[in-house]
Amino acid sequence: MSSANTNKQILLKKRPDGPLTTDLFELAEAALPSPGTNQFLVRAEWLSLDPFMVGRMRAEANYAQGVQLGEVMQASAVGRVIESNNGEFPVGNLYVGMFGLQEYAVSDGSNVSLEVDPGRAPASLSLGILGMPGMTAYFGLLKAGEPREGETVLVSACGGPVGSLVGQIAKIKGCRAVGITSVEAKRRYAIDEFGFDEVVLYKDDQGNPLPKAALTERIGSACPDGVDVYFDNVGGDIYDATLPNFNIRGRIVVCGRVAAATLSDSSQDVGPRDNSTILVKRLRKQGFLVADYAPDKVEALDQLTAWLEEGSVRHREDVVDGIERAPEAFIRMMRGDNRGKQLVRLDPARNE
Ligand SMILES: NC(=O)c1ccc[n+]([C@@H]2O[C@H](COP(=O)([O-])OP(=O)(O)OC[C@H]3O[C@@H](n4cnc5c(N)ncnc54)[C@H](OP(=O)(O)O)[C@@H]3O)[C@@H](O)[C@H]2O)c1
Incomplete structure (x- = not known):
């Protein structure tokens, strides 16, 4: 003190x-x-x-x-x-x-x-949930991701405040919610507490990141109908691994880049080019900043508070x-x- x-x-x-x-x-x-x-x-x-x-x-x-x-x-x-x-x-x-x-x-x-x-x-x-991370999930998914009933929404960092709410809102909108996280403990609570349909681990039992091809395969098994919306909280190799799983006219919400946090600057953040997949599958990739939606924050907070009070989100x-x-x-x-x-x-x- x-x-x-x-x-x-x-x-x-x-x-x-x-x-x-x-x-x-x-x-x-x-x-x-x-x-x-x-x-x-x-x-x-x-x-x-x-x-x-x-x-x-x-x-x-x-x-x-x-x-x-x-x-x-x-x-x-x-x-x-x-x-x-x-x-x-x-x-x-x-x-x-x-x-x-x-x-x-x-x-x-x-x-x-x-x-x-x-x-x-x-x-x-x-x-x-009733602040900036909650509004990020709300506007990022609904306005940038535009999920439709029956679609599959994939989200990385699914155990955190943004990702866990993206999955829950996806469920409210009638979608299949699939998460990506690092460890079994987070996978478990994402399914049990937040209602994800499936959660993919991007690390092995020793804590090492999976090779990209293996992660692509895991994502594919968890999303048997393909991915319609990827809410990307991390970027990096995980983003690359999602690309082969997109459906035609899928949407990518570029929300965060945690995987680049240990690089000295963003010039080091290089990966496979994605233009080919974006063109062939007619994907929409959109950068997103929650601050752009500040004029509508009352709408988001009223809805999130109502969902919280009725027990629809945790x-x-x-x-x-x-x-x-x-x-x-x-x-x-x-x-x-x-x-x-x-x-x-x-x-x-x-x-x-
Ligand atoms: N665009 C916007 O306006 C806006 C606003 C708010 C937040 N955001 C972004 O939303 C994302 C989630 O924020 P949050 O507050 O909910 O954070 P969070 O999920 O509580 O914490 C970040 C998570 O990132 C994951 N992570 C760390 N290093 C990683 C790596 N190398 N590869 C993959 N994943 C890694 C970890 O989860 P795992 O254990 O699952 O790996 C970690 O718990 C962040 O990228 C944040 O910058 C964007």
Whole structure:
């Protein structure tokens, strides 16, 4: 726990180049910040660890500005307003914002994405199924993937918050849902808890990735009628292995590229060219960013909340306690050792 009036922070110390390690980060203590004109101070209660953070750690240009060395690592969080000079963000209210990996943050509201209603659902869900990952699955599948009843939807990283919801929404829409994941424990809960029809492991019993041809065959056996929608959360060799299994006019939703996280930059992310398959099978391959759908977020959140309340969808959280554990938990999640939405819980009574 912090001593009074300090703000523990996780700073970016080095840029990644190869496997992610905890020494890329540094724990620091700063003075508690004060809000200026039109600003407010939040005390973070939940920190979210998400794959997009890898992109923010790199020097390479991305769809959003990255973190400079020595700066607080960017991350989403749920924070409660404890001091405010901005009438739109009153003391006591809870918000989701890009508050960073730190215990306290000053904001003017421009980095806030959602107001949290803890009376409706636990606040942590606003970082998972009722937040950015939930909306990613919702819009990515329904607007970019356009699944039709009776089709087969394949999704990678199917044990995480995005992939597990893609499978569940696919089932709601009358599709066959097939997942891809790394280990039997995740395969089991994807089937038992999330209702996937089948889940393919892309690693063998020793934890080594299967040769592409073997994975293509496994995917083919799990999708006997072919693949109509592939919701790609990872890219890399798994993407290549899906190509022979597509049906004519299949859709590929390019949502994430976790498999490239250990490369120094995206110029190293090379694979077989896919134009031939795309042409012959008339596939549609679409990049997807959840931020593009921000104007429609109320629609998604109302629908996801209704499905959650009626028990049509489920979620899983993997929680660690204390900001000190954020780097280790982030790396665990990127390695695939998380068992649901990766969160850090902070003690709301600290500094009181
Ligand atoms: N485009 C957008 O707007 C948007 C928004 C939100 C999220 N996303 C993307 O959605 C994807 C899923 O996010 P999430 O929060 O639900 O993450 P997550 O599934 O909780 O965690 C990432 C997972 O990726 C898998 N993985 C790690 N290394 C891999 C590798 N080398 N090859 C294949 N899989 C690997 C692991 O699962 P396994 O054990 O299954 O391998 C790991 O658990 C991420 O790519 C994220 O960037 C995109």
